[in-house]
Structures are given as structure tokens and as C-alpha cells.
Amino acid sequence: xxxxxxxxxxxxxxxxxxxxxxxxxxxxxxxxxxxxxxxxxxxxxxxxxxxxxxxxxxxxxxxxxxxxxxxxxxxxxxxxxxxxxxxxxxxxxxxxxxxxxxxxxxxxxxxxxxxxxxxxxxxxxxxxxxxxxxxxxxxx
Numbered sequence: 001x002x003x004x005x006x007x008x009x010x011x012x013x014x015x016x017x018x019x020x021x022x023x024x025x026x027x028x029x030x031x032x033x034x035x036x037x038x039x040x041x042x043x044x045x046x047x048x049x050x051x052x053x054x055x056x057x058x059x060x061x062x063x064x065x066x067x068x069x070x071x072x073x074x075x076x077x078x079x080x081x082x083x084x085x086x087x088x089x090x091x092x093x094x095x096x097x098x099x100x101x102x103x104x105x106x107x108x109x110x111x112x113x114x115x116x117x118x119x120x121x122x123x124x125x126x127x128x129x130x131x132x133x134x135x136x137x138x139x140x
Contacts, residue, residue: 054088057112061086065128067121068139079107080121082114085133095131102127 037047061084071078082099085092089112096114100107103123107116116124121137128135 058086058088063134065133065135066138067124067135068137069119069121078119080116080119080124082116082124085114099124099127
């Protein structure tokens with residue numbers, strides 16, 4: 001549809017109301033079950049989506065933990081990333097906590113990757129090898 005707006009003619013396509021209706025359809029909250037998963041629409045306690053995603057992530061690993069230093073997208077600040085640790089998300093967070101304490105820095109776990117602030121490659125390599133992981137320093 002064309003609309004006249006001052007000296008300009010704007011083209012604004014009308015929204016497809018059927019697709020908007022489909023997006024808003026479904027159970028959002030129930031007093032019987034509580035919150036529901038937006039993907040499978042099951043109660044959060046019965047949701048298989050997160051468990052399936054975790055199993056797929058763990059299946060794609062080769063058993064080698066890779067440590068690299070990254071600066072891209074961080075305004076020049078370097079972080080050390082640890083990828084390929086074959087642990088579920090909860091245990092990955094616990095491992096990240098012990099590694100952060102060992103290095104005396106901050107960090108985070110994002111999408112199955114542990115990020116530790118600063119260049120801590122050697123200290124992290126020693127710590128992970130002491131825990132029995134096969135470790136490779138990746139990148140430069």
C-alpha cells in the first residue's frame with residue numbers, strides 16, 4: 001500500500017495477520033503447569049528442547065579441549081576462550097568458576113565456551129591437563 005507522507009510516498013507492506021495470529025497462538029502460562037517452552041509448547045519441567053540441544057552440542061565434540069586468545073569484537077581487550085570441554089552446562093559453569101579463581105580474573109560461559117579475561121593460556125592449559133583433559137593451544 002502506498003501512503004502519502006509530505007513530499008514522500010512511502011511503501012509499507014501490510015502485515016500478514018495470519019502469521020501474526022499463528023505466532024500469538026498457544027498456551028503461554030497455566031496455573032496447572034506454570035511456564036511453557038516457546039518452541040515445543042510443553043511445560044518447562046517437561047521440555048526436551050534444552051536437553052536435546054545439550055546432547056547435540058556434546059555429540060559434536062572430539063574430546064580435545066582447545067584454548068585460544070581472542071580480541072575480535074572486544075575493543076582490543078583480549079580474552080582466553082576454552083572450547084570443546086565435554087561437560088554439561090552446569091558442570092561447565094562450575095569448571096569456569098574454578099578456572100577463574102585459579103587465574104584471579106573474571107569470565108563467563110557463553111554457548112558452551114568458557115571465556116576468561118586476559119591472556120591466561122599457559123595457566124589454563126596446566127590446570128586443564130591436571131584435571132585429565134587433552135589440551136591444544138589453538139591459534140597464534
